[in-house]
Amino acid sequence: MATMFVPFIIYILIVFSAGIISLFINNKNSIQKSIAPLTICGSSIVILAYLLSIFKNIIATDVTVFNWQMPYATMKMGIDPLTAFMLIPLFILISVTSLYGWKYLDGHKLDRTHWLFYSLLAIGMVLVLLSRDAILFIFSWEIMSVSSFFLVISDKTNSETLRGGLIYFVTAHIGAALMFAAFFILASASGSFEFSSWSNLHLPVMKANLIFVLALLGFGTKAGFIPLHVWLPLAHPAAPSHVSALMSGIMIKMGIYAILRILTFITPYQTWWGITIIIIGVISGVWGVLFAIGQHDIKKLLAYHSVENIGIIMLGMGIGIIGVSHGNSIIAFFGFAGALLHILNHAMFKGLLFMGAGAIIRQTGTGEIDKLGGLIRKMPLTAILFIIGSIAISGLPFFNGFISELMIYLSSIFGVIELTSTVGVFMALLVGMSLAIIGGLAIACFTKVIGTVFLGEPRTKFINDVKEVPLPMIIGMAILALICIFIGLGSYFILPSLIITPIAVLTNGADIDTSIVLMKTITKNITYILLLGTIVFAAIFIIYAFLSKRSRKNVKTWGCGYSLPNNNMQYTSSSFAEPIITYFSFSLNSKKKLQNDHEIFPQNKWYFKSFVNDWILTKIYEPLIKTIEKFLKLFRWFQNGKSGNYVLYIAITLILIIIWKFL
Amino acid sequence: MNNILTIIASPLAAIIFSPLFVGIIVKIKALLSGRKGPPLIQQYSNIFKLLKKEIVYSKTTSSIFKIAPVVILSTTILATCFIPLVPEKTTFQFQGDIILMLYLLGLSRFFLILSALDTGSSFEGMGASREAFYSALIEPIIFICLVTLMCLTKNPTISSIFDSQINSGAGMIILTIIPLFVVLLAENTRIPFDDPTTHLELTMIHEVMILDNSGPSLAFMEYASYIKLWLFSLIFALTILPSFDNNILFSLILAVTMSLIAVFIGFIEFIMARVHLLKIPQLLFSAAVIALLGFFINITKFLTW
Numbered sequence: 029m030a031t032m033f034v035p036f037i038i039y040i041l042i043v044f045s046a047g048i049i050s051l052f053i054n055n056k057n058s059i060q061k062s063i064a065p066l067t068i069c070g071s072s073i074v075i076l077a078y079l080l081s082i083f084k085n086i087i088a089t090d091v092t093v094f095n096w097q098m099p100y101a102t103m104k105m106g107i108d109p110l111t112a113f114m115l116i117p118l119f120i121l122i123s124v125t126s127l128y129g130w131k132y133l134d135g136h137k138l139d140r141t142h143w144l145f146y147s148l149l150a151i152g153m154v155l156v157l158l159s160r161d162a163i164l165f166i167f168s169w170e171i172m173s174v175s176s177f178f179l180v181i182s183d184k185t186n187s188e189t190l191r192g193g194l195i196y197f198v199t200a201h202i203g204a205a206l207m208f209a210a211f212f213i214l215a216s217a218s219g220s221f222e223f224s225s226w227s228n229l230h231l232p233v234m235k236a237n238l239i240f241v242l243a244l245l246g247f248g249t250k251a252g253f254i255p256l257h258v259w260l261p262l263a264h265p266a267a268p269s270h271v272s273a274l275m276s277g278i279m280i281k282m283g284i285y286a287i288l289r290i291l292t293f294i295t296p297y298q299t300w301w302g303i304t305i306i307i308i309g310v311i312s313g314v315w316g317v318l319f320a321i322g323q324h325d326i327k328k329l330l331a332y333h334s335v336e337n338i339g340i341i342m343l344g345m346g347i348g349i350i351g352v353s354h355g356n357s358i359i360a361f362f363g364f365a366g367a368l369l370h371i372l373n374h375a376m377f378k379g380l381l382f383m384g385a386g387a388i389i390r391q392t393g394t395g396e397i398d399k400l401g402g403l404i405r406k407m408p409l410t411a412i413l414f415i416i417g418s419i420a421i422s423g424l425p426f427f428n429g430f431i432s433e434l435m436i437y438l439s440s441i442f443g444v445i446e447l448t449s450t451v452g453v454f455m456a457l458l459v460g461m462s463l464a465i466i467g468g469l470a471i472a473c474f475t476k477v478i479g480t481v482f483l484g485e486p487r488t489k490f491i492n493d494v495k496e497v498p499l500p501m502i503i504g505m506a507i508l509a510l511i512c513i514f515i516g517l518g519s520y521f522i523l524p525s526l527i528i529t530p531i532a533v534l535t536n537g538a539d540i541d542t543s544i545v546l547m548k549t550i551t552k553n554i555t556y557i558l559l560l561g562t563i564v565f566a567a568i569f570i571i572y573a574f575l576s577k578r579s580r581k582n583v584k585t586w587g588c589g590y591s592l593p594n595n596n597m598q599y600t601s602s603s604f605a606e607p608i609i610t611y612f613s614f615s616l617n618s619k620k621k622l623q624n625d626h627e628i629f630p631q632n633k634w635y636f637k638s639f640v641n642d643w644i645l646t647k648i649y650e651p652l653i654k655t656i657e658k659f660l661k662l663f664r665w666f667q668n669g670k671s672g673n674y675v676l677y678i679a680i681t682l683i684l685i686i687i688w689k690f691l
Numbered sequence: 692m693n694n695i696l697t698i699i700a701s702p703l704a705a706i707i708f709s710p711l712f713v714g715i716i717v718k719i720k721a722l723l724s725g726r727k728g729p730p731l732i733q734q735y736s737n738i739f740k741l742l743k744k745e746i747v748y749s750k751t752t753s754s755i756f757k758i759a760p761v762v763i764l765s766t767t768i769l770a771t772c773f774i775p776l777v778p779e780k781t782t783f784q785f786q787g788d789i790i791l792m793l794y795l796l797g798l799s800r801f802f803l804i805l806s807a808l809d810t811g812s813s814f815e816g817m818g819a820s821r822e823a824f825y826s827a828l829i830e831p832i833i834f835i836c837l838v839t840l841m842c843l844t845k846n847p848t849i850s851s852i853f854d855s856q857i858n859s860g861a862g863m864i865i866l867t868i869i870p871l872f873v874v875l876l877a878e879n880t881r882i883p884f885d886d887p888t889t890h891l892e893l894t895m896i897h898e899v900m901i902l903d904n905s906g907p908s909l910a911f912m913e914y915a916s917y918i919k920l921w922l923f924s925l926i927f928a929l930t931i932l933p934s935f936d937n938n939i940l941f942s943l944i945l946a947v948t949m950s951l952i953a954v955f956i957g958f959i960e961f962i963m964a965r966v967h968l969l970k971i972p973q974l975l976f977s978a979a980v981i982a983l984l985g986f987f988i989n990i991t992k993f994l995t996w
Contacts, residue, residue: 404753424798464834468827479808553785565765575907578745585749599816607824
């Protein structure tokens with residue numbers, strides 16, 4: 029079965045060499061410039077086709093393993109349904125983001141290393157998913173973290189970018205330290221670094237608990253749930269948009285994947301793990317979207333939505349774990365189904381939205397929502413694709429976000445109906461309730477973005493010369509939009525073959541046959557109803573088109589009698605979000621700024637602005653880091669940079685060692 | 692065949708009777724305040740009059756504004772298919788159907804807000820902002836109420852609303868019915884949440900979002916709001932009615948109940964004033980607390996500590 033891996037190895041080599049070649053090209057030659065992105069894009073499409081063709085052969089029990097001989101070590105690679113499932117969104121995103129990035133970078137001044145680090149990031153993520161021993165896993169995890177760090181700081185002239193990059197780098201390595209600890213405990217219990225020896229360990233409960241906590245914190249820094257999210261809103265806006273799409277779309281999911289992978293080693297699941305994950309999910313979900321509503325920078329807003337969606341994924345995981353620990357396979361099945369499907373779905377629509385945001389920034393030069401407006405007339409295709417992504421991320425029907433949220437809702441409903449333990453029922457209700465709140469607030473947030481950026485009148489003059497983005501960028505976004513619609517409408521045809529085997533890896537041997545039948549009936553009904561819905565829509569559309577033949581288009585918006593309206597009188601994103609921000613201000617640390625003069629006839633312009641700062645960063649982490657720094661200052665005299673002193677340290681150490689040996 | 696008939700009956704009833712439902716509310720309100728009031732069929736005439744008029748589009752609006760009335764009306768009609776008029780099982784009943792129904796209404800709200808923002812008018816922006824905020828607070832209340840009903844009947848589909856009250860001990864279902872009624876008023880922006888007949892743009896919610904719609908476009912928007920009011924009242928009516936097998940008798944009783952609900956809404960609009968806009972979240976929050984209380988009281992018997 030090792031031949032199954034040959035295409036993956038070839039893929040990694042091709043992508044790596046594309047990265048290397050991009051170091052030596054002439055940056056002025058447009059053909060040479062397109063070698064790297066187009067090679068990465070093409071090879072990703074080919075490997076995706078190959079993966080889909082072998083997807084059915086990969087079954088849960090038979091983990092195919094490939095030994096990679098290296099000097100002093102054997103690195104194990106393997107593929108099971110969970111890995112294969114995660115590889116699908118990964119390859120889709122790599123191919124569309126590199127196609128998009130090819131044109132996105134026109135006019136950007138980037139160094140030659142960009143595509144090298146990009147290819148390393150892609151390789152790192154593929155290897156993380158394929159690795160079947162801790163050494164290779166850590167190795168590829170580091171490739172992923174470091175290469176993405178260099179991609180984040182692409183724009184080295186901007187101090188904000190460097191700050192974001194630095195915070196990302198530090199959190200990534202704090203996470204890695206905790207990950208090492210979890211791996212070492214597992215390795216010491218089994219006597220090996222191979223994943224195959226870690227399953228069926230039957231660890232004592234305390235040890236399993238410890239590993240769970242370490243893995244949750246260690247990988248949580250990558251996944252970015254609250255309160256470990258602080259790097260996300262800084263790093264995503266700093267990176268070029270196709271990199272943000274790749275990082276937010278799939279790289280943060282590597283954290284979720286790793287937590288899921290560790291969970292399979294430390295069975296049986298404890299109920300309190302599920303409770304912890306659900307509570308973290310509720311906090312990340314609700315506060316993620318609340319923070320997002322308060323943002324005025326489009327990429328920062330999307331970054332907070334990644335926090336929210338990680339929260340939704342964790343709600344699914346948590347209720348799934350509770351289902352397993354209570355021995356209820358239906359709850360477990362739908363919980364994990366929702367979590368896994370949301371990983372795929374979020375990769376699609378978040379990739380699409382970040383690329384849409386990139387298109388706006390590339391064409392207008394700003395990501396500040398309140399400076400834009402009326403872009404639907406200048407960039408109609410981008411606008412439509414962005415709206416599709418927004419509807420999908422709000423979890424509304426006809427698009428994919430709905431299907432995964434429905435799975436988590438179902439798990440919650442079954443949990444309330446079928447569980448008898450009070451804590452289980454309470455958690456199940458909490459999951460559904462917070463999904464309902466998150467859904468409503470997500471609608472508020474994305475109508476705010478679309479309404480301010482694409483609709484209405486331009487708020488600044490430079491928008492008048494804005495043009496649509498080049499075709500490859502549109503194609504990149506359109507592919508993801510089509511996948512969103514495809515999963516949303518055709519869930520009955522896609523889901524059974526896609527997510528049943530990966531779920532079986534996670535449900536811990538529970539009998540899931542009844543759940544499979546149930547899922548098939550539900551998705552079948554949904555597919556039929558939504559198709560009927562499109563017919564209803566078409567019929568009403570025809571009636572409307574017939575009725576609205578007589579129309580006039582040359583009037584101004586009704587301004588309630590005011591005859592001199594101007595574009596700055598429109599509702600802005602600040603004003604749209606104001607009621608929500610004010611109502612939740614107790615938890616948001618929001619600030620308002622109203623500049624006015626209290627004359628009867630004001631001479632100066634009045635303006636109102638509201639800010640939502642991330643108090644978790646400014647009120648918790650920054651004081652904490654300052655305290656640690658103060659403590660470490662006590663030792664600073666030791667590192668004073670004088671070579672004489674260092675020679676002295678070496679001499680003292682040597683003498684101490686000699687004395688120790690003789691004693 | 693029976694299946695199709697049951698599915699078709701509900702949207703048909705909604706399309707035919709929902710303007711009458713609003714007509715009853717308006718008439719009751721007028722009679723109670725000592726006016727004669729418009730005829731019961733006034734809403735039908737309004738719709739027909741609007742359909743014959745021409746549409747005036749603002750220069751600011753884009754295609755979103757044109758497509759929005761179609762999306763809103765079609766999703767609302769599709770949502771009515773989920774609530775059958777008689778207790779029979781249809782294709783529209785499956786585990787989680789209620790979520791699909793609520794999210795279809797969410798889709799219609801998404802486009803309602805977008806079409807309001809598309810006009811670039813600050814008044815419509817205000818309405819859109821309020822609609823987005825209040826509906827986000829309403830959604831969890833609906834979820835808690837319906838999950839309580841599902842839990843009482845051990846039935847994870849919408850048909851749980853048909854015989855939920857039988858299983859509730861000591862009539863505690865009232866704690867679920869009260870928030871459900873608050874939701875009915877809040878979702879459809881009736882008094883005390885918003886006054887549909889107000890003429891001050893600064894304080895409106897739903898009506899201000901459709902300021903720039905005219906002709907058939909306005910007719911579609913209005914019709915969708917009538918149907919939505921009908922839909923929520925229907926859910927409420929079916930929750931308080933016990934179910935039985937005779938479909939014709941059940942439909943008759945349902946018709947009487949619906950008229951009584953319309954009378955009751957009209958009565959509430961007569962006795963109450965609109966609450967302060969900033970107090971609405973508190974009102975919704977209290978409804979949520981009652982719903983939670985109802986959930987726990989009603990399901991205690993199924994729990995073990």
